[in-house]
Amino acid sequence: MNVATVLVGSVLGVLIGHRLSHRTRDLVTDALGLVTLLIAFMSALTVGDEVLSDAVGDSAPILIVLGAMLIGGITGSLLRIEERLEGFGAWLQHRFSRRGNGEEENRFVEGFVTASMVFCVGPLTFLGALSDGLGRGADQLLLKSVLDGFASIAFAASLGWGVAASALVVLVVQGLFTGIGALLGDVLPDAHVTALGATGGLMLIGVALRLLKIKQVAVADLLPALIVAPLLVQLLVVLR
Template identity: 65%
Template structure:
């Protein structure tokens, strides 16, 4: 399979799932859609927990020592969060979602606009911060096949149905984010020529898991954490692993 083709399949499943979700959502009462969102929040929390457990990865401990992994993830979120806040990433993502809403759906009431933006932001974060996104896209670019992205495509398609039933067409707009993020990682894989070391990948996965916890808290309406501001943590984590490994 040609590099990047699996990501196109992923985009297609999200668009199909979102379309089906919108059609179903219009037939569901509000309380049922809220329940669907709660269920997604709980499942996202489960996925987040399994990803965050990579902080206990033996590969990471061997590279930096037993006590450093927690500090690396903490440092990645703090430094990444500071950088993301200064860059106003959350605000920019929301503005981009609003721009897409105006381009795709035209003028709408403030409630519909907010729902579109929330659907775009939440689904973009869920679809693009998990370990399958990072490892799958890199391996796709490295020529190791797109099996992981194809698996992700199936999962994302079902998730898109549930998300779109609650949030509407904003979920379909997240296909743009998938193209940019997964496409960029696939190109990075083509440039790297080799996969990331396991320790670096474990740190990225653990940090990504905590970001997904933030997404879950948003879905469960517990706290509106600006998760997009924390995205630079995914870049900071492997850098901190490299630094810590030098002192180990």
């Protein structure tokens, strides 16, 4: 469902994109950046939830997010996740388009990377897929599918076919976490999920900064933080 809405939204976005002026396309991207920033703040502020502070202590939640971002960022930088993701986007551009100049390739890569981050970094990506795998229903993923469909229209109108290519990342990432949920069962306590969501929200702020052309944050290199955050919560729970 999510892959389908991204693909359909991307096609619609590309079809109407040529009818929009460059100024209008930039405004659409800015609007998406502002909305992403709003969603990011709402997710990041869950770091103050009582379920997390009760599990690790009142002063620990911020330190958990900080530690997750630092450890995850260093790990992602060493693994060159951002560079590899951009390289994959460039390969797709060469594979499916025989024409194009450097500007078109950069636009394709930016659309692919930006859309992949927006569609795959948010808490709904991981929580929805895990819930689906655990047999709790796909309500969260269906909601995310609708949101991504509308977002992909606006993204594709501004950034082109690279947005459609991000459907591959959605398929792999959400499919992976659905499989993990099915194999492991219900293993993540509420505190661990809250830390994961707060860390993901902070990373989405980085995505918003990219969309608003304020700072090109290497958000992909921070992805390992989503694994580190629940691990740090578990470590503090054990130590307490």
